[in-house]
Amino acid sequence: xxxxxxxxxxxxxxxxxxxxxxxxxxxxxxxxxxxxxxxxxxxxxxxxxxxxxxxxxxxxxxxxxxxxxxxxxxxxxxxxx
Amino acid sequence: xxxxxxxxxxxxxxxxxxxxxxxxxxxxxxxxxxxxxxxxxxxxxxxxxxxxxxxxxxxxxxxxxxxxxxxxxxxxxxxxxxxxxxxxxxxxxxxxxxxxxxxxxxxxxxxxxxxxxxxxxxxxxxxxxxxxxxxxxxxxxxxxxxxxxxxxxxxxxxxxxxxxxxxxxxxxxxxxxxxxxxxxxxxxxxxxxxxxxxxxxxxxxxxxxxxxxxxxxxxxxxxxxxxxxxxxxxxxxxxxxxxxxxxxxxxxxxxxxxxxxxxxxxxxxxxxxxxxxxxxxxxxxxxxxxxxxxxxxxxxxxxxxxxxxxxxxxxxxxxxxxxxxxxxxxxxxxxxxxxxxxxxxxxxxxxxxxxxxxxxxxxxxxxxxxxxxxxxxxxxxxxxxxxxxxxxxxxxxxxxxxxxxxxxxxxxxxxxxxxxxxxxxxxxxxxxxxxxxxxxxxxxxxxxxxxxxxxxxxxxxxxxxxxxxxxxxxxxxxxxxxxxxxxxxxxxxxxxxxxxxxxxxxxxxxxxxxxxxxxxxxxxxxxxxxxxxxxxxxxxxxxxxxxxxxxxxxxxxxxxxxxxxxxxxxxxxxxxxxxxxxxxxxxxxxxxxxxxxxxxxxxxxxxxxxxxxxxxxxxxxxxxxxxxxxxxxxxxxxxxxxxxxxxxxxxxxxxxxxxxxxxxxxxxxxxxxxxxxxxxxxxxxxxxxxxxxxxxxxxxxxxxxxxxxxxxxxxxxxxxxxxxxxxxxxxxxxxxxxxxxxxxxxxxxxxxxxxxxxxxxxxx
Numbered sequence: 088x089x090x091x092x093x094x095x096x097x098x099x100x101x102x103x104x105x106x107x108x109x110x111x112x113x114x115x116x117x118x119x120x121x122x123x124x125x126x127x128x129x130x131x132x133x134x135x136x137x138x139x140x141x142x143x144x145x146x147x148x149x150x151x152x153x154x155x156x157x158x159x160x161x162x163x164x165x166x167x168x
Numbered sequence: 169x170x171x172x173x174x175x176x177x178x179x180x181x182x183x184x185x186x187x188x189x190x191x192x193x194x195x196x197x198x199x200x201x202x203x204x205x206x207x208x209x210x211x212x213x214x215x216x217x218x219x220x221x222x223x224x225x226x227x228x229x230x231x232x233x234x235x236x237x238x239x240x241x242x243x244x245x246x247x248x249x250x251x252x253x254x255x256x257x258x259x260x261x262x263x264x265x266x267x268x269x270x271x272x273x274x275x276x277x278x279x280x281x282x283x284x285x286x287x288x289x290x291x292x293x294x295x296x297x298x299x300x301x302x303x304x305x306x307x308x309x310x311x312x313x314x315x316x317x318x319x320x321x322x323x324x325x326x327x328x329x330x331x332x333x334x335x336x337x338x339x340x341x342x343x344x345x346x347x348x349x350x351x352x353x354x355x356x357x358x359x360x361x362x363x364x365x366x367x368x369x370x371x372x373x374x375x376x377x378x379x380x381x382x383x384x385x386x387x388x389x390x391x392x393x394x395x396x397x398x399x400x401x402x403x404x405x406x407x408x409x410x411x412x413x414x415x416x417x418x419x420x421x422x423x424x425x426x427x428x429x430x431x432x433x434x435x436x437x438x439x440x441x442x443x444x445x446x447x448x449x450x451x452x453x454x455x456x457x458x459x460x461x462x463x464x465x466x467x468x469x470x471x472x473x474x475x476x477x478x479x480x481x482x483x484x485x486x487x488x489x490x491x492x493x494x495x496x497x498x499x500x501x502x503x504x505x506x507x508x509x510x511x512x513x514x515x516x517x518x519x520x521x522x523x524x525x526x527x528x529x530x531x532x533x534x535x536x537x538x539x540x541x542x543x544x545x546x547x548x549x550x551x552x553x554x555x556x557x558x559x560x561x562x563x564x565x566x567x568x569x570x571x572x573x574x575x576x577x578x579x580x581x582x583x584x585x586x587x588x589x590x591x592x593x594x595x596x597x598x599x600x601x602x603x604x605x606x607x608x609x610x611x612x613x614x615x616x617x618x619x620x621x622x623x624x625x626x627x628x629x630x631x632x633x634x635x636x637x638x639x640x641x642x643x644x645x646x647x648x649x650x651x652x653x654x655x656x657x658x659x660x661x662x663x664x665x666x667x668x669x670x671x672x673x674x675x676x677x678x679x680x681x682x683x684x685x686x687x688x689x690x691x692x693x694x695x696x697x698x699x700x701x702x703x704x705x706x707x708x709x710x711x712x713x714x715x716x717x718x719x720x721x722x723x724x725x726x727x728x729x730x731x732x733x734x735x736x737x738x739x740x741x742x743x744x745x746x747x748x749x750x751x752x753x754x755x756x757x758x759x760x761x762x763x764x765x766x767x768x769x770x771x772x773x774x775x776x777x778x779x780x781x782x783x784x785x786x787x788x789x790x791x792x793x794x795x796x797x798x799x800x801x802x803x804x805x806x807x808x809x810x811x812x813x814x815x816x817x818x819x820x821x822x823x824x825x826x827x828x829x830x831x832x833x834x835x836x837x838x839x840x841x842x843x844x845x846x847x848x849x850x851x852x853x854x855x856x857x858x859x860x861x862x863x864x865x866x867x868x869x870x871x872x873x874x875x876x877x878x879x880x881x882x883x884x885x886x887x888x889x890x891x892x893x894x895x896x897x898x899x900x901x902x903x904x905x906x907x908x909x910x911x912x913x914x915x916x917x918x919x920x921x922x923x924x925x926x927x928x929x930x931x932x
């Protein structure tokens with residue numbers, strides 16, 4: 088099971104839950120699993136979140152692999168000027 | 169991304185040198201064509217009627233008299249654009265909401281700022297268009313407005329959006345608010361951190377909105393045919409996102425809009441979002457004549473995005489030997505008329521230079537009656553870092569520790585846990601600090617009364633969707649189609665250099681062309697310091713794709729196994745140790761026979777680039793402060809920055825200098841000034857003062873190169889970081905010169921004089 092940690096700005100949408108373990112194989116599956124558990128998160132995932140998988144930051148990478156022992160962190164999406 | 173694009177330390181022929189830029193002759197001879205230079209036969213001139221009020225409900229709009237005016241061919245208002253539901257998309261700075269986009273380009277229920285578009289006219293001449301604007305009757309119900317971020321956050325403040333409830337708090341608030349969103353980052357135990365501190369400093373800082381100040385105002389030319397085919401020439405950092413945004417708000421297929429990104433006279437984040445483009449298309453759609461729209465400088469100031477103004481509070485604690493134990497920030501950012509400021513990125517950048525155990529950062533995104541903010545180099549970071557680096561300077565001075573040593577004691581390094589989530593990878597902050605400390609500027613004697621300041625900055629840098637095509641011509645010369653706009657001036661050179669390096673040919677055999685979106689797959693905006701990193705990655709991948717095809721073609725022509733063919737020094741030749749011999753073929757020789765041996769050869773890259781490497785910078789500045797006038801003179805300025813790899817060092821130096829100059833203007837002079845009526849009072853360069861050449865010394869630069877392991881040449885990106893440290897570096901220098909700490913930007917002569925006088929009064 089991958090260990091998922093939510094950045095604190097997402098806590099209000101999970102009832103304060105900060106992290107959980109999920110059996111998912113990629114980012115898309117993770118988003119779906121999170122949205123199923125926490126419906127209020129739904130609108131805040133694909134367009135507002137970047138995903139850190141084992142230390143590497145991924146943006147707009149729905150098919151990026153998540154291994155069974157991966158450490159995953161959701162952070163605000165990053166852009167720039 | 170495959171492992172093949174990881175950094176490889178190898179001898180380089182071209183990358184790292186300083187050749188002439190491919191677009192140089194056009195620029196210096198005036199041949200380069202910017203958006204306002206384009207004209208079509210039969211074109212009309214479009215002009216926009218803008219709100220004179222900061223906040224008002226639109227009761228009615230009567231355009232009949234305007235339409236009756238000779239020469240007027242069309243008028244568009246809110247009724248000509250479909251309303252849109254809440255729908256988010258990425259665009260430069262965070263995400264945009266199409267419900268807001270369609271209301272920002274043309275007001276619907278209310279006008280929300282001075283300058284908000286209310287109607288647009290197309291006429292046969294500019295004078296006719298201007299005359300028509302005066303004939304449009306708008307019945308407004310003027311509403312109370314709010315300009316200041318702190319006032320906007322108060323209960324009972326005039327509400328911009330009655331349906332806006334603060335997101336990010338639980339439970340959902342019962343009352344609507346101008347606070348669109350609250351974000352929070354926590355690491356460790358902040359209270360325990362303050363208890364462990366020997367020194368705690370807390371200060372409040374205020375900054376004003378500042379504009380990107382690009383020299384070229386927004387301009388576009390749109391042509392829509394009777395069958396709904398659109399051509400659009402425009403000044404943009406993202407031809408693809410402009411196409412997408414226009415298509416969405418006009419409910420068209422993206423394939424029906426062909427966007428030509430013209431040469432761009434500066435963007436700095438301000439040209440990531442559409443303004444006049446959908447209006448010009450809509451006017452052309454009504455008239456079937458081309459419509460040209462060029463903003464005046466006044467319109468640029470009143471209606472295009474500045475960056476946020478902000479109110480921030482920083483509280484930090486450290487031990488007496490200079491180890492930071494706690495770092496806390498509250499960041500209140502103006503987002504303008506619609507939500508979506510850079511406060512999330514400002515929050516993440518506030519303290520990310522340091523290895524900290526206890527951090528708490530809260531940010532608020534606040535709507536006010538000002539134009540919707542847009543990205544501006546390292547969006548948000550200069551503002552929050554102004555506060556954090558000022559407090560760090562104060563802590564170092566109170567403890568008698570050298571400010572660079574103080575930073576070195578706390579510096580982030582590989583493996584540092586950030587408070588926003590990930591651990592940092594390979595970074596060069598310590599190397600940059602050490603180069604700063606060793607720089608002659610840092611140890612140069614200072615005359616009495618003058619001051620020296622230091623500050624530092626961090627930016628993530630980004631990758632994102634990027635596509636490129638490399639066409640090998642029949643004579644062996646190469647055309648590189650790039651989808652990232654050459655907004656920084658120099659990225660065409662950088663791309664051509666990397667491609668030439670990959671192919672083993674001279675750089676002048678590569679012609680880089682900024683392609684329109686009909687030629688390539690999707691490219692994200694050129695922003696976030698991604699141009700050379702992500703655009704370069706796509707160019708390298710396309711070049712390697714071409715090399716593979718060249719190898720295959722050579723193997724077929726020479727009738728040898730593919731494994732026997734290596735690509736080296738610009739030609740296909742026998743692979744070392746393969747035991748097969750054949751006559752090598754140069755790229756030109758293969759290209760010459762390509763048509764008769766299987767067809768022409770091209771390389772492609774359609775990728776979503778990941779693996780951006782963060783950048784860190786350190787600035788040193790010397791100032792002289794005139795005690796009688798409050799004028800701050802920049803005497804000497806040095807920028808040191810880890811850029812990973814400088815593909816073309818001269819253009820990297822230009823980026824570092826340009827960022828510093830913009831930061832100097834931000835620090836000392838620039839601000840939006842509003843009257844009590846909510847109307848902008850200084851919409852022009854006479855009253856909104858950007859630095860000119862005589863305001864700044866020659867800015868010294870030091871390029872530090874700690875390669876990004878996720879780029880074939882180690883590139884990180886360099887455009888964002890250099891605008892982050894100037895404000896705090898200059899504030900620290902002023903304190904060094906006068907003993908007075910300024911916490912309000914701009915540190916203009918009246919404010920400096922007032923602060924010096926106040927301090928003298930307190931001393932007396």
